[in-house]
Amino acid sequence: MRPEWMTLATRPVPRYTSYPTAAQFQDDVTDAQVQTSLASIGPDEPISVYVHVPFCEKLCWYCGCHTTIPNGYDRIARYVDLLLKEIDLWKAALPEHGGGVHLHFGGGTPNALRPDDMLKVLDALRDAFCITDTAEISVELDPRTLGPEMISALAAGGVTRASLGVQDFNRTVQEAINRVQPYMLVKGAVEALRKAEITAINFDLLYGLPHQTVQTVTASAELAASLKPDRISAFGYAHVPWFAKHQAAIDENSLPGTEERFAQYHAMAETLVSFGYTQIGLDHFALDDDELATALTSGQLHRNFQGYTTDTCKTLIALGPSGISEFANGFLQNAKDIRAYTEAIEAGRLPVTRGVGRTFEDSVRGAVIERLMCDMSVDVADVCSAFDAPLSMFDEAFLRLHDLEGQGLCHVSGSRVMVPENARVLLRNVAQCFDAYSKPDAAPANRHAKAV
Known part of the structure; x- marks a missing residue:
């Protein structure tokens, strides 16, 4: 790294998955603003849908997402009921539109849901948002808790893409972030998904994790590429313990410095490119025949809260606590707190609490x-x-x-x-x-x- 770049590399900078960014969101959203946003949707305009599942069986210490440990399935079952009610609320609130062409489940861990509940939610979404037969339906999955029953349910529900959280294959690194998952476990998950004809596979990798080195991230990138996922994201770990309190469990002395992070980024990128991946924007990689690589070549690549995407929709409806919806005239965010979210749903209100106009x-x-x-x-x-x-x-x-x-x-x-x-x-x-x-x-x- 050039010496003059060091200050720039350590400077806090937005990820620009939206503009204005979430830092500009305000807490004074009115019902009138919500109605104006809904009215901005054209009668033939296609929409995207995002569903947040805020539960994980075990907390990964690196994670900055809105999630919690349910300690049993009762809380998840209650959440499924709330989610179904929220789906009905959006169905009643939305004007005529062109149908849902993208549906994405994020978290948390979407496969924290039981298979029958996942199918129940998928059916409700299909009905409420008029999900088209050609829609891309993608789900983020934790390979440690992904069983054959869930894979069968995802296939039956029409899921077309699976995104697996890999992060790193090195055992020492995995133990330091409280996420141990051997290579063979991930390989088995990929093979099972492909056998079920969910053939579009994404991996998430991270650099800048505790105990990572250029050598370990290179080895992890090689192992990941050997499984030939269609897309790989390679994010830098964001150590923000003031925001994600559980990150305090990570020993800061084990974190690589800025120059080492810079070297890890380049090592990971060079490795993936050597395996035939095209680098997409800042931190994504795709095989040449993947739609993301095609979109880059044609100038049709886009960026939203899920990162780089082929999704061209101007409207994104987000369900679940902390979900951020996007409209032509701005953004609306659901309550982050599960109690506030529950209170709104039970009162028959959309759980929107924050946002910003555009x-x-x-x-x-x-x-x-x-x-x-x-x-x-x-x-x-x-x-x-x-x-x-x-x-x-x-x-x-x-x-x-x-x-x-x-x-x-x-x-x-x-x-x-x-x-x-x-x-x-x-x-x-x-x-x-x-x-x-x-x-x-x-x-x-x-x-x-x-x-x-």
Whole structure:
């Protein structure tokens, strides 16, 4: 890493899975705002649906997601009942639309549900959101608790893609994050899913975990690639114990430093590329025949709360505590606290408690940031022209970019901005120049993860 990049690498920067980002969400959402958001959906407009399952059998210490340990199935069963009620509430609230073309289950651990409950939820979603026959239905899975009955239920329910949380295959690292899962267990899960004709497989890997080295992340990337998942995400571990209290269980002295994290990122990327994967944006990889790689080539790649995606929908309906819905005019977030979520559902109200509107300028800036995050280059004038917006909106951004260009993070030619390959890991720092809410020299340390 260049010495002058060290400060940038340790700077807190948004992930830009939305714009405005969640840091701008406010607690004063009104019913009128909710109704205005719903009214923004066109009668023929396709939608996406996200379902959050906030339970895990065992807590992984690295995790920053909204989840809890249920201590038995009773709490999960009650949650399934609440989820079915929330599905009915959205069904009644939504105007006519073009049907659901993407459905994603995240968590937590979606396979914490029993197979019959998973099928019950899938059936309800299909009915309420008019899920199309060609929809992509994806589920995040914990291979440690994935049994044959659940795999059969997922196949019967029409699931087309499975995303397995792998993180790392090294035993020492796994013990340090409280997630032990041998390679053969993951291999068995992949084989069982493919046998059930759920053939689209994603893996999640992490770098920057306790006790990881360049050698261990390289070995893990090689093992992951040997199973030939269609997509692999390679995220940097975000150590934010002020936000995720259980991360305090991780010994900070065992965490790699910034230069080591930088080296791990490049080692993992180089390994995956050597196995035939195409690097997608900041942290995703895909086989050449995967839709994600095709979308990158055609300029149709997008980015949302699930990361890089082929999903082009302007509307995302999120169910479950902490779920964030997206509309043309902004974002709405469900209550994070399960008690507040339960109270709203039982009272017959959508459990929305937070959110933020999206102004015209937000839309323009968001489009610029998305193209840069997806393509590593953007012609700002082209985006402005598409929105009929003045290029002068970005005068301050180009002044910021001038400073980064001097450090080798980007090249600016007229209104075109390009991030070179060797600076890919600092892509978010360049995107931040276009963010009117986040000043590069004043980002609150407790709101975002470090750039590397």
